[in-house]
Amino acid sequence: MKEQMLPAKGKLGILLPGLGAVASTMIAGVIATRKGLSKPVGSLTQTGHIELGEGKGDRFPLIKDFVPLASLEDVVFGGWDIYEDNVYEAASHAKVLDQHLLDALKPELETIRPMKAVFDRDYVRNLDGKFIKQSANKWDAAQELIRDIETFKKENKVSRVVIVWTGSTEKYLEASAVHESIAAFEAGLKNNDPAIAPSMVYAYAAVSQGIPFINGAPNLTTDIPAIVQLANKTKTPIGGKDFKTGQTLMKTIVAPGLAARSLGVTGWYSTNILGNRDGLVLDDEQNFKTKEVSKLGVLEDILRPDLHPDLYGDLYHKIRINYYPPHGDNKESWDNIDIFGWLNYQMQIKINFLCRDSILAAPLVLDLALFADLAQRAGMYGVQDWLSFYLKSPQTQEGVPAENDIFKQLNTLKEVLRNMMKEDEPEFNTVKHIRAAEQVIG
Ligand SMILES: NC(=O)c1ccc[n+]([C@@H]2O[C@H](COP(=O)([O-])OP(=O)(O)OC[C@H]3O[C@@H](n4cnc5c(N)ncnc54)[C@H](O)[C@@H]3O)[C@@H](O)[C@H]2O)c1
Numbered sequence: 001m002k003e004q005m006l007p008a009k010g011k012l013g014i015l016l017p018g019l020g021a022v023a024s025t026m027i028a029g030v031i032a033t034r035k036g037l038s039k040p041v042g043s044l045t046q047t048g049h050i051e052l053g054e055g056k057g058d059r060f061p062l063i064k065d066f067v068p069l070a071s072l073e074d075v076v077f078g079g080w081d082i083y084e085d086n087v088y089e090a091a092s093h094a095k096v097l098d099q100h101l102l103d104a105l106k107p108e109l110e111t112i113r114p115m116k117a118v119f120d121r122d123y124v125r126n127l128d129g130k131f132i133k134q135s136a137n138k139w140d141a142a143q144e145l146i147r148d149i150e151t152f153k154k155e156n157k158v159s160r161v162v163i164v165w166t167g168s169t170e171k172y173l174e175a176s177a178v179h180e181s182i183a184a185f186e187a188g189l190k191n192n193d194p195a196i197a198p199s200m201v202y203a204y205a206a207v208s209q210g211i212p213f214i215n216g217a218p219n220l221t222t223d224i225p226a227i228v229q230l231a232n233k234t235k236t237p238i239g240g241k242d243f244k245t246g247q248t249l250m251k252t253i254v255a256p257g258l259a260a261r262s263l264g265v266t267g268w269y270s271t272n273i274l275g276n277r278d279g280l281v282l283d284d285e286q287n288f289k290t291k292e293v294s295k296l297g298v299l300e301d302i303l304r305p306d307l308h309p310d311l312y313g314d315l316y317h318k319i320r321i322n323y324y325p326p327h328g329d330n331k332e333s334w335d336n337i338d339i340f341g342w343l344n345y346q347m348q349i350k351i352n353f354l355c356r357d358s359i360l361a362a363p364l365v366l367d368l369a370l371f372a373d374l375a376q377r378a379g380m381y382g383v384q385d386w387l388s389f390y391l392k393s394p395q396t397q398e399g400v401p402a403e404n405d406i407f408k409q410l411n412t413l414k415e416v417l418r419n420m421m422k423e424d425e426p427e428f429n430t431v432k433h434i435r436a437a438e439q440v441i442g
Contacts, residue, residue, distance in 0.1 A: 002422045005068065006377040009123030010159030012070040013152060014369045016079035018167025019114050019201045021329055022155045022216070022243070024091035026166075026362035027077045032101060034072055044361035044389075045069055045370045050414050053424030067417050068377070076156045079166075080148070080172045080202075081114035082129025091227070094276065096329045096358045118198045118285045123170040125284050127277070138201050139189035145205035148276060156246075162212045162364050162372045163202065165240075168217040170197050170279065171286035180228075182233070185226035203227050207236045208330050210373035214387070215240030215395075216365060224397045235381040237372050242294045242392035245360035247272055247333040249406070250353055254337070254406040255302040264311040264340040268299060272333035272359060273324035279331075283323040294393040295319050301404040331357045364390045378420050386416040 016023040017180040032038040033046075040046035049060045077087070085093060093104050102109065118141040120133045135141035149161060150400075178188035178195050179429035187205065188196050199221040207222075207230045215221040222228070222238040231238040244252065247270050258265060273279075282288045296317060305312035335351040370392055375384050385402075388394035389409035394402045405411055418424070 002420065004379050005420065008068050008070040008074070008373070008377065010034070011074045011076050011157060012373055013158035013161040014290040014366075015149065015152065015161055015163045016077070016166045016365070017081075017117070017163065017199070018165065019079045019081040019085070019087055019112075020166065020168070021089050021090075021094035021278065021358040022361040022365060023079060023166040024087050024094055024109075024378050025096045026092050026104060027087050027112065028097055028105055030072055030077075030366060031105050035105070037101070037104060040072075040363060040366070042149075042360065044413075045367045046072070046149040046363075050417060052418070056332040064362050066423075067421060069168070070160075070373055074102055075369075076158055077112050079112075079114055079301075080145075080151045080155070080403060081167075082117040082119045082127060082131050084114065084131045086110045086114075087112040094329060096356065108284055115152075118145060118201045119166075122194070123197050124168045124281055124287065125171070126280050126287070127168060128424060137190060137192045138196055139186070142189060142201050142205040142208070145202060146209055149205070149209065149211065150224040155250045159372055160376070162369045162376075163206045163214070164372075165199055165202065165213070165215045165217055165219075166365060167199060167202075167217060169217045169287050169290050170199055171284070172289035173197060173220055174391075175220060175224050179220070179224035179324050180226065180404045182226050182229050185224075185230075191205050200227065201222070202240070204230070207231050207234055207238060207304055210234045210236050210376075212237040212376050213237070213316065214372050214384075216243045216361070216368070216370045218242040218393060220244040220289045221381075227442075228398075230380050232382045234285060235377040235379075235438065237381055237384045238395075239368070239372065239387045240391060240393075240395045241354060242291075243361045243364045244390055244392045244406075245329055245364065246355050246357060247335065248295055248298055248352065248392045249332075249360065250335065250351055252298055252406040253405050254301065254349070254351070255299055256407055258337075259303055259308075259311075260337060262308075262311065264344070265299075265303060265337065266314050266340060266346075267316045267318075267338040269318045269336045270333065271320040271322065271323045272296075273327055274329070274331035275323065275325035276357065278357065279321070279323040279325075282321050290323060291321065292319055295395055297402070298404040301402055313315060325438055330356050374420075386412050389413045 048063045116133045178193045303312040333353045337349040383397045385396040
């Protein structure tokens with residue numbers, strides 16, 4: 001693969017359907033980093049190291065020095081939204097970043113303006129933006145998106161484009177006949193089939209043109225046979241769903257630890273409050289259901305009650321999300337975990353995470369975009385399940401079970417990067433190796 005890998009030549013366009021809190025926080029962060037005003041904390045591509053085998057020079061290089069990623073200097077941003085706000089206005093509205101930082105970035109941020117969105121209010125009932133394409137049908141909407149992408153490429157002189165969905169969570173939808181094949185889907189686009197969500201129109205437009213598409217929300221979007229088939233046909237990397245941040249991030253860090261110690265879990269109650277626009281959207285029952293389904297799977301996959309009925313057979317898992325405007329983007333989550341140990345003695349763990357939703361999500365968008373571009377240049381296509389590390393409800397290749405344990409996910413990701421570059425696995429089985437690693441990592 002190393003010999004076939006195309007270099008990261010020219011500029012990379014990162015297009016984002018949904019220029020809201022997460023997208024604007026990511027864009028502002030990249031520009032702040034470029035200007036030397038900040039560090040890209042939380043981004044594995046920018047700050048993470050990778051362990052290599054013996055005798056290969058630097059055994060712990062930075063990931064960005066090991067694989068040929070696009071440089072932050074070469075990245076250009078664009079996107080779509082149902083509101084006309086430029087990224088400076090969107091970021092100011094989101095109130096995630098300090099206004100004085102946004103003001104320092106204003107000249108760059110205000111030049112990034114959304115293109116008109118493909119939107120259907122039936123899918124996101126709590127938003128009423130008017131900056132929307134008036135297409136005759138969903139097929140025409142997809143063609144307009146393809147033209148938008150071409151115009152963006154020309155105007156910004158970019159050589160490659162990737163798309164990451166940072167738009168709102170759409171209402172709950174199950175895959176049906178129209179999603180089953182490319183032909184059925186294309187007919188559905190022309191017939192304006194109501195089961196084709198706006199996010200799927202973006203995914204179709206991108207993938208039909210060979211543009212990688214990653215879905216950061218819990219909507220189905222790329223997780224339907226039609227888009228998977230199209231991605232294989234056009235040799236395009238796709239992936240999803242739902243950025244792994246906040247409470248689920250904590251869950252997939254803590255649960256593998258409990259399982260590693262063979263401690264039992266009888267209950268895991270998770271509740272949280274958030275007051276941003278995402279919280280407003282999720283205040284609708286149908287949109288919450290999409291999120292709930294995405295969040296519920298992780299514990300079963302990590303704890304495997306089928307293999308350990310005595311430890312996890314009675315697990316009760318409950319999740320609540322409550323819209324609470326005073327907290328804005330500063331989501332607060334509470335977890336009550338009922339566990340048991342030796343001779344079934346009961347214990348409890350309480351986690352109160354005062355997090356910042358978009359601060360956690362922004363570096364994931366950047367990493368996913370850079371890795372999706374890398375995958376394409378490495379000749380990889382179809383579902384990129386090695387990117388599960390970033391995702392709450394990983395889409396996998398057919399027949400492959402999802403992995404939710406964050407440590408296993410990170411191992412897989414690094415393993416894929418080593419394979420791309422034809423490097424050996426490290427051998428961390430001696431004290432010498434561990435000490436060497438500690439010295440480098442600090
Ligand atoms: N912040 C996190 O930690 C986190 C974690 C996991 C997933 N997510 C998901 O990421 C997405 C973005 O989150 P956010 O906090 O930025 O929300 P947000 O509401 O601030 O931004 C979403 C933007 O998408 C726009 N939009 C909606 N439908 C659109 C369409 N069809 N085309 C173009 N634009 C559209 C909205 O107008 C809005 O500006 C949400 O789906 C959220 O569930 C966020």
